[in-house]
Amino acid sequence: MVLLAIGPVAALQFDAARVTQTAQARYGQRGATQLGRWLTMMSQQSSLPEQQQLRAVNDFWNSTVRGGEDKHIWGKEDYWATPLESLGRQAGDCEDFVIGKYFSLVHMGVAAEKLRFIYVRARIGGMSSRTTIAHMVLGYYATPDADPLVLDNLMGSIVPASQRRDLTPVFSFNAQGIYVSGAAPTSADRIGNWRDLLSRMRTEGFVP
Secondary structure, eight states: OEEEEEETTEEEEEOHHHHHHHHHHHHHHHHHHHHHHHHHHHHHHTTSOHHHHHHHHHHHHHHHSEEOOHHHHTSSSSOOOOHHHHHHHTEEOHHHHHHHHHHHHHHTTOOGGGEEEEEEEEEOSSTTOOOEEEEEEEEEOSSTTSOOEEEOTTOSSOEEGGGOTTEEEEEEEETTEEEOTTSOOBOGGGOHHHHHHHHHHHHHTEEO
16 A cells, blocks of 8 residues: 555545556456556656656656547547556556556656646647647646646657647646636535546545
């Protein structure tokens, strides 16, 4: 049983044996194998500097999960998959990549307050393009006022947000709250998909 801190408002215990049993029951040996790869990666990287952890986690999820749309993967317009579900299907949309990376890093010891789910508008087709899509990335803040590093499934390299001119932030959140420019933070419990995600993770072996 390993403590998985999500921040001052919550803490999860990660029951690896139970999660493995769930993976085997739902997705067979393939799901158990992918889960094992994830657990091994986190164990091997947990004692390394955070910058190396960021690269390892970003590379793992970007190479393990293929990008897709919720309506094709889950038959729903909007579904936030747990890390186990994304590994079992080996597919996910942008939110699912961010969820996997977030919980990986927190489990490996990165403080939850350094991480934020960031909703953006992403420009597609080059800097001269006016075509944008709704997208989510994971931001890592070395300090509260730092230019965050961006972990993104659309590109392999991790760079500061100031260098991602193709991304326009809309709002961000983590377990501590929802952040919109010019407004005071509000509770992340307002996000229904976040509440539902945590509920399903509890049934898989992530227990408060």
